[in-house]
Amino acid sequence: MRRSPRPAGGNGQGAGDDDRVRVDLRAAARTPRKDLFLRFGFGAGVSLLAAVASRLFGPFVGGVFLAFPAILLASLTLVAEEEGLTSARDDARGAALGTLGLAAFAVVAAVLLPHHSAWLALGAATAAWLVVSLGAYAIARATGCGVEERPRADK
Known part of the structure; x- marks a missing residue:
């Protein structure tokens, strides 16, 4: 999976479609x-x-x-x-968001597996992973996390 290339000269303003995953x-x-x-x-x-x-x-x-x-x-x-470091940083952030989903998967699976069929428990755990991962991404994007940082000017 790759992100769409960022437009040349982008200043990191606005979260447009420059970070879509394909x-x-x-x-x-x-x-x-x-x-x-x-x-x-x-x-x-x-x-x-x-x-x-x-x-x-x-x-x-x-x-x-x-x-x-x-x-x-x-x-x-x-x-x-x-x-470049910017792409590596973005990939690391994505991995962190996916890890939140993985933690949700583990908790749901641990709770449901002893009492329900594996199909039900793993299906619910997979749904939890998807909801938490995409939810974390939506929250990060809505709050501006991951927007291109600009170097601070020394005063």
Whole structure:
């Protein structure tokens, strides 16, 4: 997924349509192999760390490591190198909003799974993730969070 390109010379005023999200399936085919291996390696490393932590300290601690977004750091590094710090910052903010949705998913699933069918519990948890993630995005956008920051003038 990529954001639409920002207009040249944009001053960050107004939240127009310059940050719409779109899906570009051909972008995966254009991704350099080095980048794919870096993301895969980082994700595998975090998964291995989670397995070791789970073995040493129990499944609860291992699960905490699995909650870590395994490829986020590698992806943000690549985005910062290729598209700039502004794009990496925007991706990090998006990941934070998605994490709020993931927390909602976990809470709903934990509450419903012991008492209801997996289909119902996971369906409700997925709906909670979607509502919370999109709601957080709408609130952030309405309050102006993520609007391009301008450097402060030294006085």
